[in-house]
Amino acid sequence: xxxxxxxxxxxxxxxxxxxxxxxxxxxxxxxxxxxxxxxxxxxxxxxxxxxxxxxxxxxxxxxxxxxxxxxxxxxxxxxxxxxxxxxxxxxxxxxxxxxxxxxxxxxxxxxxxxxxxxxxxxxxxxxxxxxxxxxxxxxxxxxxxxxxxxxxxxxxxxxxxxxxxxxxxxxxxxxxxxxxxxxxxxxxxxxxxxxxxxxxxxxxxxxxxxxxxxxxxxxxxxxxxxxxxxxxxxxxxxxxxx
Amino acid sequence: xxxxxxxxxxxxxxxxxxxxxxxxxxxxxxxxxxxxxxxxxxxxxxxxxxxxxxxxxxxxxxxxxxxxxxxxxxxxxxxxxxxxxxxxxxxxxxxxxxxxxxxxxxxxxxxxxxxxxxxxxxxxxxxxxxxxxxxxxxxxxxxxxxxxxxxxxxxxxxxxxxxxxxxxxxxxxxxxxxxxxxxxxxxxxxxxxxxxxxxxxxxxxxxxxxxxxxxxxxxxxxxxxxxxxxxxxxxxxxxxxxxxxxxxxxxxxxxxxxxxxxx
Numbered sequence: 001x002x003x004x005x006x007x008x009x010x011x012x013x014x015x016x017x018x019x020x021x022x023x024x025x026x027x028x029x030x031x032x033x034x035x036x037x038x039x040x041x042x043x044x045x046x047x048x049x050x051x052x053x054x055x056x057x058x059x060x061x062x063x064x065x066x067x068x069x070x071x072x073x074x075x076x077x078x079x080x081x082x083x084x085x086x087x088x089x090x091x092x093x094x095x096x097x098x099x100x101x102x103x104x105x106x107x108x109x110x111x112x113x114x115x116x117x118x119x120x121x122x123x124x125x126x127x128x129x130x131x132x133x134x135x136x137x138x139x140x141x142x143x144x145x146x147x148x149x150x151x152x153x154x155x156x157x158x159x160x161x162x163x164x165x166x167x168x169x170x171x172x173x174x175x176x177x178x179x180x181x182x183x184x185x186x187x188x189x190x191x192x193x194x195x196x197x198x199x200x201x202x203x204x205x206x207x208x209x210x211x212x213x214x215x216x217x218x219x220x221x222x223x224x225x226x227x228x229x230x231x232x233x234x235x236x237x238x239x240x241x242x
Numbered sequence: 243x244x245x246x247x248x249x250x251x252x253x254x255x256x257x258x259x260x261x262x263x264x265x266x267x268x269x270x271x272x273x274x275x276x277x278x279x280x281x282x283x284x285x286x287x288x289x290x291x292x293x294x295x296x297x298x299x300x301x302x303x304x305x306x307x308x309x310x311x312x313x314x315x316x317x318x319x320x321x322x323x324x325x326x327x328x329x330x331x332x333x334x335x336x337x338x339x340x341x342x343x344x345x346x347x348x349x350x351x352x353x354x355x356x357x358x359x360x361x362x363x364x365x366x367x368x369x370x371x372x373x374x375x376x377x378x379x380x381x382x383x384x385x386x387x388x389x390x391x392x393x394x395x396x397x398x399x400x401x402x403x404x405x406x407x408x409x410x411x412x413x414x415x416x417x418x419x420x421x422x423x424x425x426x427x428x429x430x431x432x433x434x435x436x437x438x439x440x441x442x443x444x445x446x447x448x449x450x451x452x453x454x455x456x457x458x459x460x461x462x463x464x465x466x467x468x469x470x471x472x473x474x475x476x477x478x479x480x481x482x483x484x485x486x487x488x489x490x491x492x493x494x495x496x497x498x499x500x501x502x503x504x505x
Contacts, residue, residue, distance in 0.1 A: 054398065072401060084399040088417040088494040097403050097413070123494045143403075 003031040003179030004064055004075060004147040006051060011060035013046055020046045022203045023060070033173060033180045035194035037187055037230065044200045045151055048183045052078050052149050064147075077140035079153040083132035085124040091135050092120035098142035110142035111135070113172060130161035134168070141172060148173075150182040154189065166192055170216065187234070191226045192217050199233050207233045282464045287471070290464030299453075304472065307438060307449040310366070311476070314373025315434045319427070322378035326385025330419070331411070336386070343382065351375040352440050359445050369441040369449075376437040377430040384426025388419030421495060424488050431480040439473055 006028040013021040020043045028034050038044040049055040053072040062069045085094045095107040111117045114134040154162045173180050184190055190197045199207035264284050270276040271283030294300045329336035362368035392415055400414045442451020450469050457465035492498045
């Protein structure tokens with residue numbers, strides 16, 4: 001099951017006169033892991049929502065596997081910053097929502113992938129934040145998505161849980177070979193996980209850099225080099241072009 | 243003392259005040275400090291209860307009043323619930339109807355008693371109408387707001403997982419609104435008894451309210467007191483029903499957790 005191929009062409013997004021994204025051109029190859037970083041309010045989440053089909057484009061086109069996409073694609077899943085589990089369904093029933101055809105056995109298999117099979121009869125509210133996100137990940141994976149979009153899903157977790165989740169996401173991505181796009185404000189998370197990091201600034205792509213490091217990645221010289229390159233670009237004062 | 247005896251003693255705590263009050267009441271009455279013309283003693287009330295229980299009229303009145311209360315509740319509750327769903331789910335319906343419903347709501351429904359007597363006399367419909375009218379609004383308001391305030395993030399999640407129409411309603415909107423709906427149910431159960439008492443006292447020839455009014459005419463103080471106690475008991479009964487509903491429908495809610503059995 002190959003990942004999805006995504007092409008954004010001259011994509012712009014405007015909210016009530018406010019230009020959030022301007023003429024974005026972006027291609028994500030099948031199975032690629034792309035991270036989008038930027039300061040808050042730079043439009044990175046909006047970009048993700050455009051690709052997800054949660055928001056319509058104001059201008060430009062979105063091609064999924066070569067065809068123009070309108071609205072949500074059935075093989076796309078999104079993980080949000082909050083887990084968005086239904087509090088009135090047990091962990092297993094929550095994951096079952098993600099299964100096409102609502103098969104419990106498939107949901108259980110997905111729960112096993114994230115290591116929470118033994119929690120399947122609990123209510124979501126008794127789980128820790130990290131466990132809730134793992135259930136949300138299982139729900140997303142249960143439908144065998146071809147594109148998985150992460151909207152800062154680890155932002156609210158503590159540092160150790162975060163590392164665990166990063167490893168989990170990486171290993172599941174390597175196994176399932178879906179296309180992944182991760183929005184984050186954590187540069188080291190981006191360098192750790194992504195094949196390519198994109199920096200968004202004032203609604204345009206400011207930097208697009210490959211990270212050719214071997215996986216699993218260690219924080220070594222090369223890692224720090226990439227991290228600093230991206231950070232410098234993020235923090236640099238805006239060049240006046242007017 | 244063992245944990246167990248301590249706990250069973252603990253469950254008696256809520257009953258200390260009622261028991262003390264009844265004992266003092268009986269004592270004051272027996273000593274002649276409290277005239278039986280003002281308040282008959284508990285023993286007298288029990289006597290009177292046994293007297294009218296013997297010919298079966300007591301059970302009949304309780305049954306009729308309970309039936310009226312719940313039929314009225316069912317009619318009014320259904321109308322309020324459906325209207326709340328309609329306005330909560332479809333903004334166009336809410337624009338069309340909500341203002342009118344809110345205007346009618348501000349009329350105290352018991353103010354309609356004279357009109358209701360003119361329309362229905364002392365027939366069953368009069369009581370049912372008043373109960374239904376009183377019950378409909380709290381259920382309407384809480385259903386409407388419950389649906390409107392369901393977490394937008396969960397609805398968006400539902401879109402990603404392609405939940406639409408009825409399945410979106412059944413899996414996300416209705417359970418999300420349920421805590422609020424049940425608050426409405428609890429409140430409406432209170433309104434239900436209040437409306438029924440007024441309706442039965444003013445215009446009726448059966449039921450607990452009628453029993454109280456006719457006992458007043460014959461100066462049967464014990465029966466008057468009994469009627470009041472019956473309403474208190476029935477009110478408590480509906481409260482118990484409401485909390486059973488909450489515990490079984492809101493098991494997932496941290497306020498109502500029960501120990502889950504391991505499956």
